[in-house]
Amino acid sequence: MEHRPGxxxxxxxxxLLVLGAVILVGVTVAKAVAPPSRYTxxxxVGWHMAPTYTDGESIYLxxxxxxxxxxxxxxxxxxxxxxxxTQMNRVIAVGGDRIRYKPSSKITGQYRLVLNGLPLDEPYLEQWKNPSAVGFDVTVPKGYVFLMADNRMNSDGSQYAxxxxxxxxxxxxxxVTYPMAKLAVWGQLAGVLVLAVGAAFGFASRRARGRAPRAAVPAPARAPEALKPAAPAEAAAAGERADVPS
Structure with a gap:
């Protein structure tokens, strides 16, 4: 089956036009319903949040x-x-939590903080580092947070009395890793770009259809002379000649 050009x-x-419209409208509506926070x-500053953040590294707030x-x-x-x-720190516990640590105890093969009775998984710490240089047992008051840096052996924090x-x-x-306000702008730009590419494809498709040669319509086949029906006058004359005896 032969397809049309374009x-x-x-x-x-x-x-692409449908996809671009969905992206652009979706991001715009999302921004209108829940405007992203302004960021700075x-x-x-410093190495107390290493290895997660190092001194001089750019951050979004x-x-x-x-x-x-x-x-x-x-x-x-x-x-x-x-x-x-101000200083960067990580929220380890919030109001109502009990956070504790005993340097002399091992839990599941490595030292860990205990949050509300359960070992706390801290993948942001390097494996060879202890979670705290001192032991503590604190119940965080309502409206407070328990803060610690990621570089526990070389920083201060809420763990100290x-x-x-x-x-x-x-x-x-x-x-934050990347601000939502910036993501929204990139989302809108992506929608516009997809729409533009779709429009370009549409234009190229129309040009391809316009340049395509039209198929020639074949003329109807002519019947052979011998098979053509005789005209009425010719048929009558032929009949008269057939009646005359030779």
Whole structure:
């Protein structure tokens, strides 16, 4: 079966135009329903969050809504153990949690913190590092967070008795891998790009159809002279000649 010229590009154009419209409209509606938080860009200071973040590494910061802090979040907070205005730390426990550690005990083959009675998995720590240089047993008050750095052997944190949990109100912002506001912009640009490519395919398909040569329509076959029916006058004359005796 012979396809029309430009048919494949026409199908690609339809698919891309629909996909681009879905992406663009979807991202725009999502931004309108739940506007992404404004973000700022900064740099990590010091090595207390190594190996996750190293000194001078670029970071993205988003504001934290009240009550939105979660265990494992990396935050920028005003802490009593830092000489700087704010410092990066990780939220290990939130209000109501019991967090403890005994340096002399081993759990499942390696040292671990114990959160609410269960060993805490901390994949962001290097395997050879202990989770704390000191032992502690703390129940975090409501409205507070228990903060520790990732470089536990070379940093301060809530694990030390003279520090303790930090009020959640002291958390200035959350460190994110990539801000949602930036992702939304890239999503909209991707939708526009897909639409443009689809329009280009559509244009190419129309040009291909316009340039295609039209098939010649064959003329109807002419009947042989011998098979043509005789005209009425000719038929009558032939009959008269046949009646005359020779």
């Amino acid at each position: 048919r494949g590009r026409g199908i690609a154009a339809i698919v 860009q900064g740099k990590a 988003e504001p934290v809504a009240k009550g939105a802090l979660r265990r494992g979040d990396v935050v920028l907070a005003s802490v009593p153990w830092s000489l700087h205005k 003279n520090n303790g949990p930090v009020p959640a109100s002291k958390v200035a912002s959350k460190v």
